[in-house]
Amino acid sequence: MTAELPPGLAIQKVDERIMTLNVGPQHPGSGHMRIIVQIDGDYIVACDPDPGYVHRGEEKMAEYRNYITNIPHLERPVIHDSCNVLYPYVLGVEELLGIEVPERAKYVRVICSELNRCIYTMYWLAIYGIFLGHSTMFMWPAGDRELLIDLMEKISGARVTHAHFVPGGVRNDLPPNFEEVCLRQVNYFEKRIKEYAAVFYDNPILISRTRDTGVLSREDAIRLGTTGSVLRASGVDYDLRQKEPYDVYEELDVHSNVMKEGDSYARSKVPWLDMMESCNIIRQALQKMPKSGSVRVKLKPNPKGKGLDSVYKRVESGRGSLGCHIVSDGKVEPYRLKLSVGSFRNLIALPYLLKGEKLGNMPSVYWSLNYWPVEADR
Amino acid sequence: MTNTATGIVRALNSGIKHIATKRFTLRYPEEKLKFVGDGYQFDPSTGVGIAGLKGRHMLFHDHCTGCQLCSIACEGVAEAIAMVKVPEEQKQNKKSIMPQIDYGKCVFCGLCVDACPFYALYMTNDYELSSFSKEGLIYTPAQLAVKPYVEQDSEIVITKNGATHG
Numbered sequence: 001m002t003a004e005l006p007p008g009l010a011i012q013k014v015d016e017r018i019m020t021l022n023v024g025p026q027h028p029g030s031g032h033m034r035i036i037v038q039i040d041g042d043y044i045v046a047c048d049p050d051p052g053y054v055h056r057g058e059e060k061m062a063e064y065r066n067y068i069t070n071i072p073h074l075e076r077p078v079i080h081d082s083c084n085v086l087y088p089y090v091l092g093v094e095e096l097l098g099i100e101v102p103e104r105a106k107y108v109r110v111i112c113s114e115l116n117r118c119i120y121t122m123y124w125l126a127i128y129g130i131f132l133g134h135s136t137m138f139m140w141p142a143g144d145r146e147l148l149i150d151l152m153e154k155i156s157g158a159r160v161t162h163a164h165f166v167p168g169g170v171r172n173d174l175p176p177n178f179e180e181v182c183l184r185q186v187n188y189f190e191k192r193i194k195e196y197a198a199v200f201y202d203n204p205i206l207i208s209r210t211r212d213t214g215v216l217s218r219e220d221a222i223r224l225g226t227t228g229s230v231l232r233a234s235g236v237d238y239d240l241r242q243k244e245p246y247d248v249y250e251e252l253d254v255h256s257n258v259m260k261e262g263d264s265y266a267r268s269k270v271p272w273l274d275m276m277e278s279c280n281i282i283r284q285a286l287q288k289m290p291k292s293g294s295v296r297v298k299l300k301p302n303p304k305g306k307g308l309d310s311v312y313k314r315v316e317s318g319r320g321s322l323g324c325h326i327v328s329d330g331k332v333e334p335y336r337l338k339l340s341v342g343s344f345r346n347l348i349a350l351p352y353l354l355k356g357e358k359l360g361n362m363p364s365v366y367w368s369l370n371y372w373p374v375e376a377d378r
Numbered sequence: 379m380t381n382t383a384t385g386i387v388r389a390l391n392s393g394i395k396h397i398a399t400k401r402f403t404l405r406y407p408e409e410k411l412k413f414v415g416d417g418y419q420f421d422p423s424t425g426v427g428i429a430g431l432k433g434r435h436m437l438f439h440d441h442c443t444g445c446q447l448c449s450i451a452c453e454g455v456a457e458a459i460a461m462v463k464v465p466e467e468q469k470q471n472k473k474s475i476m477p478q479i480d481y482g483k484c485v486f487c488g489l490c491v492d493a494c495p496f497y498a499l500y501m502t503n504d505y506e507l508s509s510f511s512k513e514g515l516i517y518t519p520a521q522l523a524v525k526p527y528v529e530q531d532s533e534i535v536i537t538k539n540g541a542t543h544g
């Protein structure tokens with residue numbers, strides 16, 4: 001062909017041996033995104049993740065809503081982890097408006113966010129299990145989530161998208177008798193997830209499929225900017241609940257789970273260990289929580305920031321550090337709101353991990369990144 | 379090799395043991411989950427809500443003043459509330475307007491309940507709102523005033539033999 005192409009376009013030279021494969025966006029194994037993989041026989045030579053299919057413009061939408069009506073839509077990126085998605089926003093708005101939150105509300109928030117972390121991780125584990133062909137690991141987490149969803153429903157009145165955190169505390173106090181029910185269900189939940197070891201984590205079939213696949217070294221994990229369980233599975237002890245405690249996390253004994261291997265197996269095991277840690281935190285919080293008191297300070301209608309101001313807050317969500325940058329120009333709406341999410345940072349590692357892997361290992365590497373497509377697109 | 383074999387046997391064994399354990403299957407609609415309280419309510423004097431399910435709303439005609447604050451609160455969320463004229467003339471509601479809620483748009487966030495300063499709008503435990511047409515999802519003030527009849531009694535029971543909806 002002669003060089004009559006419009007400027008900016010070029011014909012790509014293709015190697016006869018290389019085949020390009022589109023995984024997704026309709027393929028269930030890719031989530032709401034497309035992964036363009038180039039394969040040579042059974043081996044992946046290049047991979048190009050292509051997110052953006054569920055982009056909703058959350059950040060732009062936030063500029064047209066006031067600080068309170070932003071709450072329901074900002075938790076949509078990860079509906080299973082909605083308390084954690086809202087957490088940095090709420091902390092930021094509180095700093096902008098100069099609100100002091102009651103002590104009891106802080107504990108209620110910690111309990112909610114730990115429950116949400118487990119609910120999210122169980123959902124993720126179910127998906128991880130089914131894409132490895134382990135249907136028991138789909139059924140069990142999907143069923144056992146119910147214990148915690150039931151608790152969240154008792155607290156907030158909704159099974160997902162709780163809209164429970166507001167600037168100034170939480171929407172409502174815990175229902176009567178909650179401590180007892182919560183302790184019973186969380187203890188049983190912990191007993192249940194320990195049983196997953198025999199059937200999944202110690203299962204030689206899982207180990208042979210995930211050991212030494214997609215190895216992310218400690219240096220690469222830091223250099224690529226991964227976060228959360230991916231970073232901790234590569235041997236970096238970094239948990240924001242410990243390093244930059246927010247609300248009452250500094251009064252609680254938080255232990256972060258670190259593994260050194262950095263392979264798919266370690267990345268899938270760290271969230272499971274984190275769930276047991278969450279159960280510990282919930283028990284501690286229930287014990288230390290003030291038994292009565294206010295949970296919400298009254299705001300005046302349409303709260304405004306004080307002039308030009310900006311604030312950045314971040315929390316440890318189920319997928320790693322989740323930050324929210326709010327710029328206020330003294331109006332009732334934020335001037336600009338930016339969400340910095342863990343999913344997107346972990347996705348960056350995917351092309352590096354898949355290079356040289358077999359195509360059959362793609363699901364295990366991809367889902368072990370603790371990645372939620374909707375959150376990455378925002 | 380022996381490690382692999384024992385691992386597989388352990389996994390199978392663990393699976394087989396679970397044949398007898400109870401599971402989470404709620405036989406809806408014969409069984410329905412029980413919720414705490416009577417639905418989400420809000421106390422404007424303290425500014426704190428009362429825990430409960432965020433289901434279909436309930437409007438108290440004798441409290442509603444037609445102040446439109448619920449509709450303004452919903453504007454940024456879903457624009458589900460429209461203020462409509464109601465025939466009755468009540469002394470606290472001179473304009474005779476009351477909220478009408480479109481459940482095709484509502485996201486059940488409950489911010490309208492938080493906005494109402496006159497204890498007129500609550501949420502109930504009723505979540506079965508399906509309809510054959512979009513118009514059927516629009517609830518007029520008269521429909522919202524009806525307290526729904528709900529029979530919900532299943533709770534999570536944890537026994538030695540697993541947890542289930544009892």
Ligand code: SF4
Pocket residue numbers: 451452455456457458459479483484485486487488489490491
């Ligand atoms: S619950 Fe939320 S979406 Fe529904 S009518 Fe009230 S404010 Fe609007």
Ligand code: SF4
Pocket residue numbers: 441442443444445446447448449476477493494495496497498499
């Ligand atoms: S329901 Fe409450 S907020 Fe809405 S118009 Fe009536 S009194 Fe005002």
